[in-house]
Amino acid sequence: MINIKDVSTVFPSADNPFVAVDNVSLEIPRGSIQGIIGFSGAGKSTLLRNINLLERPTSGQIIVDGTDLTALNDEELRRARHHIGMIFQHFNLLNNRNAVENVELSLKFAGVPKKDRRRRALEALAIVDLADKTTAYPGQLSGGQKQRVAIARALATEPKVLLCDEPTSAVDPRTTASVLQYLSDINAQLGITTVIVTHEMNVVKAIADNVAVMEDGAVVEQFDIASLKNPAFTPATAIGRYLISDEISLDRKPTTAPAPASAATESLKEESYV
Numbered sequence: 001m002i003n004i005k006d007v008s009t010v011f012p013s014a015d016n017p018f019v020a021v022d023n024v025s026l027e028i029p030r031g032s033i034q035g036i037i038g039f040s041g042a043g044k045s046t047l048l049r050n051i052n053l054l055e056r057p058t059s060g061q062i063i064v065d066g067t068d069l070t071a072l073n074d075e076e077l078r079r080a081r082h083h084i085g086m087i088f089q090h091f092n093l094l095n096n097r098n099a100v101e102n103v104e105l106s107l108k109f110a111g112v113p114k115k116d117r118r119r120r121a122l123e124a125l126a127i128v129d130l131a132d133k134t135t136a137y138p139g140q141l142s143g144g145q146k147q148r149v150a151i152a153r154a155l156a157t158e159p160k161v162l163l164c165d166e167p168t169s170a171v172d173p174r175t176t177a178s179v180l181q182y183l184s185d186i187n188a189q190l191g192i193t194t195v196i197v198t199h200e201m202n203v204v205k206a207i208a209d210n211v212a213v214m215e216d217g218a219v220v221e222q223f224d225i226a227s228l229k230n231p232a233f234t235p236a237t238a239i240g241r242y243l244i245s246d247e248i249s250l251d252r253k254p255t256t257a258p259a260p261a262s263a264a265t266e267s268l269k270e271e272s273y274v
């Protein structure tokens with residue numbers, strides 16, 4: 001169970017601090033798949049990164065299986081994060097390491113003894129059907145294969161939680177289906193609580209159990225996907241209603257928000273996480 005309690009994230013700015021996540025409370029049942037949708041700039045990625053404290057909330061609590069992550073010291077948090085895997089839109093693999101070495105690296109950071117790393121990395125790659133690509137470098141892999149290496153890397157440390165930030169935005173529709181199938185199988189077989197941020201309505205419909213709709217930093221609506229099958233149910237928000245129509249990808253940028261941190265800074269933060 002992930003319990004997001006009264007979480008706010010405010011980005012400082014000289015003239016006008018920006019509230020990216022505004023007092024969000026959300027309970028994500030253990031073993032479920034939670035979709036988070038909303039227009040661009042709604043705060044989805046920030047909320048996702050709040051869950052593993054990649055972006056530490058300004059206030060509120062993140063409680064994962066009874067442990068309040070916001071109350072941990074650095075060393076405790078580092079250990080807790082080994083149970084929270086994360087995958088990113090652009091995979092974030094190290095190009096100078098091959099597939100198995102990329103996976104081994106996360107095991108090294110997790111403190112797994114060297115003698116066990118190769119075996120566990122190969123096992124994780126086998127789960128995503130990449131046993132024949134273990135020595136391939138990222139430049140030799142397709143987008144879908146790279147994302148599967150990233151999934152293997154996240155899985156290798158045996159996480160209880162898997163956070164997915166736009167996991168299929170950089171791959172074609174057929175590869176999207178395959179990546180979603182792996183995520184869905186992993187959720188079903190390993191019981192990993194999965195949180196997916198996406199613009200793609202068909203992704204949410206295909207994989208999520210529950211959906212939270214964000215607008216201007218707040219969660220403004222929640223429902224379970226099964227209720228979409230009930231003709232009497234109409235989501236309250238426009239974005240929720242898009243879920244009923246097909247194949248609509250949301251891409252509206254707000255014009256008033258400050259610029260996000262530079263891409264370089266973000267990518268450094270993400271690399272330090274794996």
Ligand SMILES: Nc1ncnc2c1ncn2[C@@H]1O[C@H](COP(=O)(O)OP(=O)(O)OP(=O)(O)O)[C@@H](O)[C@H]1O
Binds near residue numbers: 019042044045047
């Ligand atoms: N490090 C940062 N510093 C300042 N503002 C930020 C920072 N990160 C994000 N923001 C702002 O916070 C708001 C929410 O960003 P976030 O990336 O969480 O939205 P999102 O819903 O995931 O958007 P998208 O779908 O476009 O990725 C945006 O207006 C963004 O510009």
